Structure formats: structure tokens, C-alpha cells
Amino acid sequence: MIKKAVIPAAGWGTRFLPITKSQPKEMMPVVDTPVIQYVVEEAVQSGITDILIVVGRGKRAIEEHFDRNPLLEAALEAKHQFAEIEKLRRISGQAHIYFVWQQEMKGLGDAILCAKDHIGQEPFAVLLGDTILDGFGKPVTRQLMDVYEQYQASVVALEQVPTEKVQRYGIIDGVVLEDGVLQAKDFVEKPSPDAAPSNLAIASRYVFTPAIFDYLERTPKGKNNEVQLTEAMRLMVREQPMYGRRIDGIRYDLGNRLDFIKTNVIFGLRHEEIGPKLREWLKDLMLGL
Numbered sequence: 225m226i227k228k229a230v231i232p233a234a235g236w237g238t239r240f241l242p243i244t245k246s247q248p249k250e251m252m253p254v255v256d257t258p259v260i261q262y263v264v265e266e267a268v269q270s271g272i273t274d275i276l277i278v279v280g281r282g283k284r285a286i287e288e289h290f291d292r293n294p295l296l297e298a299a300l301e302a303k304h305q306f307a308e309i310e311k312l313r314r315i316s317g318q319a320h321i322y323f324v325w326q327q328e329m330k331g332l333g334d335a336i337l338c339a340k341d342h343i344g345q346e347p348f349a350v351l352l353g354d355t356i357l358d359g360f361g362k363p364v365t366r367q368l369m370d371v372y373e374q375y376q377a378s379v380v381a382l383e384q385v386p387t388e389k390v391q392r393y394g395i396i397d398g399v400v401l402e403d404g405v406l407q408a409k410d411f412v413e414k415p416s417p418d419a420a421p422s423n424l425a426i427a428s429r430y431v432f433t434p435a436i437f438d439y440l441e442r443t444p445k446g447k448n449n450e451v452q453l454t455e456a457m458r459l460m461v462r463e464q465p466m467y468g469r470r471i472d473g474i475r476y477d478l479g480n481r482l483d484f485i486k487t488n489v490i491f492g493l494r495h496e497e498i499g500p501k502l503r504e505w506l507k508d509l510m511l512g513l
């Protein structure tokens with residue numbers, strides 16, 4: 225049974241400067257809710273009860289978001305805003321949430337290594353803190369956990385991407401075992417379209433056995449002294465079975481400007497209160513262009 229998850233959220237977010245100079249990109253709003261809250265909710269809906277968020281300098285807002293704020297709750301109570309109080313309590317009461325500090329931003333692999341002591345000898349999930357995955361009714365982390373339960377080995381989420389875009393992603397080289405499940409042979413970081421072994425990109429969610437920590441420790445440091453997770457996975461797949469699950473769902477990557485705006489429009493249109501007005505406004509806007 226997988227009960228623990230790690231959410232790396234310590235990165236610089238340089239693709240989103242200047243906002244990320246003082247604000248964590250994981251706290252960027254989608255309508256009125258920070259990205260990382262969607263990520264925590266996905267973990268909780270998947271059955272995770274213990275969440276470790278990896279933070280670093282400038283990320284205090286994440287800790288505050290998941291902490292109780294008795295003064296704010298008292299102020300809302302005085303104004304009889306009980307629905308708002310409920311909303312706030314739900315945020316802090318979802319799971320046991322812990323924090324660990326990444327000393328230097330030395331890459332995603334290094335961020336996951338910071339979780340080693342907390343995780344111990346258990347399998348665990350990893351959810352990137354800047355990406356929402358809509359699993360069409362079944363959370364994507366749960367989809368991976370189901371494959372883990374069947375094969376008892378590490379699993380990565382895969383998303384089909386257009387061939388001309390493969391060079392933006394880590395791509396799996398694998399063999400199809402059953403509908404939507406592949407056994408991995410290798411992983412290739414940012415291949416050119418003609419050299420790509422597939423068009424299935426690694427999609428921000430993983431389930432790992434604790435053996436990943438050994439491979440991360442053995443991974444030579446790459447560009448900018450960073451430990452790349454994909455490199456550790458390449459070492460691992462040579463010695464242990466690993467699987468990929470083509471996700472039922474859509475990925476919303478909030479780490480870049482265009483997808484941030486698009487995601488806000490999509491979630492805004494779906495929003496009960498503002499959706500209809502936004503739809504009308506967008507129609508008028510398009511007519512005027």
C-alpha cells in the first residue's frame with residue numbers, strides 16, 4: 225500500500241520571472257486556488273495520507289497555505305463567513321503535511337533525495353508541484369498506484385505528445401504489455417523528433433520503490449551541478465523492471481506563461497460562479513478582434 229507522497233516545490237521557476245522572484249510558482253493561482261493545492265488534492269483522492277513537500281528559499285507561502293490561520297478564522301467568524309472558514313479548514317486538514325528543505329536548487333533528482341529519510345523503506349508517489357493533472361474521474365496518481373499494485377515496481381505517468389514536440393520532454397522507450405501499460409527499456413531526455421523512440425512523454429507523476437534513492441545517489445551531476453531524475457531512472461531501468469502508464473487525463477503545466485493563461489481560461493469557463501460571464505465576455509472579445 226502506498227501511503228506517502230513527495231511534492232518537489234523548491235525550484236527557481238526561472239521561466240516565470242519576475243513573479244517567481246518573491247512568489248513560489250507552485251502558489252500561482254488557477255482561478256482562486258494555488259496549483260499546489262490541486263496537487264495535494266490529487267494525492268489525497270488517490271489514498272495518500274502522508275505528504276512531504278520539498279521547499280527552499282522564498283517558499284514560505286506554501287507552508288503558510290497549508291497551516292491553520294486562527295486569526296483569519298476568527299475574523300471570518302466575526303463576519304459570519306462560515307463557508308469560507310470551512311474552505312480554509314479543508315485545506316489544512318486533508319492529510320499529514322510535512323516540509324523538508326532543499327539547501328540548494330540542484331535539480332529535481334536532488335529534491336527527491338531530500339525525502340529519503342522521511343520515506344524510509346516504502347514505495348511512494350512523486351507529484352510535481354507546478355502541474356495539475358485532470359484524470360477524468362480517476363486521479364492520475366491513483367492510476368499509477370494501480371499499476372504498481374499489479375507489477376510491484378516503479379511506474380511513470382506518460383502523456384502522448386505531438387511528434388514535433390518530443391524535444392521538450394523526457395520520452396520513454398518501451399514495449400506495450402497491455403492497454404495503456406508499457407514496460408520501460410530506457411528513457412531519453414529531450415530527443416529530436418527523428419531520434420525519439422516514442423511520442424510518450426513522462427508526465428509529472430511517478431511511483432517509485434525506495435531503490436530510486438540509491439540510483440539518485442549514484443547519478444553523476446549534470447549541467448549546473450544538478451541531479452537529473454531522468455538520469456537516475458536510466459540507471460534504475462537497466463537493473464530493475466520499470467513501467468509506464470499512459471494516463472487517462474490531461475496535463476496542465478503551470479510552469480510557463482502560455483499554459484498558465486490557458487489553464488486559467490479553461491478552469492474559469494468551468495467555474496460555477498464566473499464561468500457563464502467569462503464565456504460571454506470571451507465571445508465579445510473574439511468578435512472585437
Ligand code: UTP
Pocket residue numbers: 232233234235236237238239240250278326328329330331332334335352353354479
Ligand atoms: P522544473 O524544472 O519545472 O522547475 O521542476 P524549475 O527549475 O523551478 O523551473 P524553471 O525551469 O527554472 O522555470 C519541476 C518541479 O520540481 C521542483 C520545482 O519546484 C517544480 O515543482 N524542483 C526543481 C525542485 O524542487 N528543486 C529543484 O532543484 C528543481
